Amino acid sequence: MSTPLIWIIIPLGLALLLISTRKKPILSGILASAISLILAVLALLFPRDLSFLLPDQRLEIASSLELFGRSLQIMGSQLTMVALLYGIAFLWNLGSVLFRPSLWFNVLSLGISALWIATLSVNPFLYAAVLIELIALLSVPLLSPRGMRTESGVLRYLVFQTLALPLILLTGWMLAGIGSAPSANPLIVRSAMLVLFGFALWIGAFPFHSWIPMISEKSHPWALSFLFAILQTALSVFLLQFLDQYAWLRNLPMIFSGLRWIGVIMIAVAGLLSAVQTKLGKSFGYLVLYETGYSLLAVGLARTGGLNYLAMLFIPRLLSYAVISLALSALVQDQSPDALLYTNQAGLFRTRPIVTGGILIGIFSLLGLPLLPLFPHKQMLWLLTAQLDPRLLLWVFAGSLGLLLNAARLIRVFSQERSEDSVFQQKKEKTGFVVLMASMILLMVAFGASTQFLLPRFLEILTPFTQLVPTP
């Protein structure tokens, strides 16, 4: 028995078994949720030294699994991250029982979660590039299911993810020649450029972000938010692996300031562009970009403690995504393809107060408004940014202003009088939807009210990165 077997191979096998239940959506959703929950809880409770003391012996679980001469390795210190990724799978599979985004959602979401964990645990970890390509391919049926025309956003997503592959692989080959070369070595500069370019393509960093709003405009919000949530979380940690493992990369003079600048530019661009959107789906895409900007900013602030806030941003951010996409899924359910147009949301406050509440709470949370769970961490990031370079704060301010304008526009539209030909009628929400939405909002409030109790547990995500976050 080994940890990769428990959290990668067995879930992949179970995902294959779930194929047989894909035409029974409720059963499939419940099974996938239960499996994800068990895996997440197991990862949280598993002893960090991977050993159990039995009455007469000590049972040790191996941390690695050999595969074709390479290995998958999940250390005890990585289990919190494993729990987080399966936690995401659990929440989204639970929601899929209400909104069936695709016949394959449960199968693929479980498989994709296992593959992301494989990505973070494969040795040498540059091979993760090929696994990320496989994940992109598995995402296609979720982003562009049958019955929907193949849109250019999905194709662009595939192209960008494929382009990143050789960049990262070639870095792996070049690294063999680097060793302890000085940071001015041209080989190092070349490798760093390849890695960062590849990473920018993966995560959709500015200016390679065009596929994110394109996809989010057309795809089902629930499937889309799952893919973005897990991609953003896993890739943020993957970037930390790069920086932690390669001294030559983290010792490059401009690396952290570069990440900070890319981060704030993304915050500003995404926030300002979200202010002029006319579709809720596309607007959600810009929210994801806005948060990617914050992740990069937090990584850029690693030397001054920014990584702690990166780790604590994960859960509140995921809850915000879930709340917004749950509300958007309720809007697209049984509605016309134009259901997410701003112009069709007039009077939504009166007809669907829970949906509008979910959208606005989610946006306000991502904005970092007080009393909501992202506020303390974003506030600390603003503070660290201002201490390091006050100019950066202007960009953050511009982005936040754009997002605030977007929220103000939505409030105005939601509170308008409903026109005669509005596509929405007074609608009673499903009980399951109300319960899930209420639970998530309550969780957000709980996280907001008790930041210092619940979220620091997730600082354990940073434990494997001993070079970036020196142990006290």
Added chain:
Amino acid sequence: MVACVPRDFGYIVLIGGNAVTNAPWMYIPAIFAIVAAGVNLTRRVWIVNAIALAIQYLAVFVLLCTVRPVSLAVVKLFVGWMVTLTLFLSLITDGELRKASGLLKFSAGEIFRLLAGLFAAFFLAAFLPSLQSEVFPQTALPLLLAAFSLLVLGLFQASMISEPFYVIIGLLTFLLGVELLYASLELSILLEALFAGVNLGLALVGAFFVIKDAELLEP
């Protein structure tokens, strides 16, 4: 026996474990691969594209034999032909397989893509010797020419066209270039297996796109 690249960065490569010189014959499969990729970039006749893709995999297989044992290189050929067959069968199922008519007629778009492809291939041929000496000294020039040409032509195809079938062929071509280049640098069985998975996955995604778009057109 596992083939490996020479330590002295000279012009000796191994074929099936036996040393051979960096012979001019290696340019023949390289040119075949480039022409096949060029045909895929230029023409919009599905049957021709499927045949060109199959030839492309065959040419790359011959080149791979110079850096890999034949038993390992043949896996790539089989995977490539399976990929081609998957795409071809999806086109047949679709029922819209275009007839190979007007083979000698070129539209303005096709001429543009042909010129772009030719320009890229000539540029690479001129530029690659210096790249080889600086970055890839252990890779034979014909192999490098084929790998980079496939990379660039595949990239052109994936970025110039919005029709899913051709984007997928572009990505397959691009990946084939990556695989060829990487094969000349390092041997990893896990990576070979993952690449095979990615190629088959891309073919399935391509077939999925073709079939689902055809379903929407049905009355």
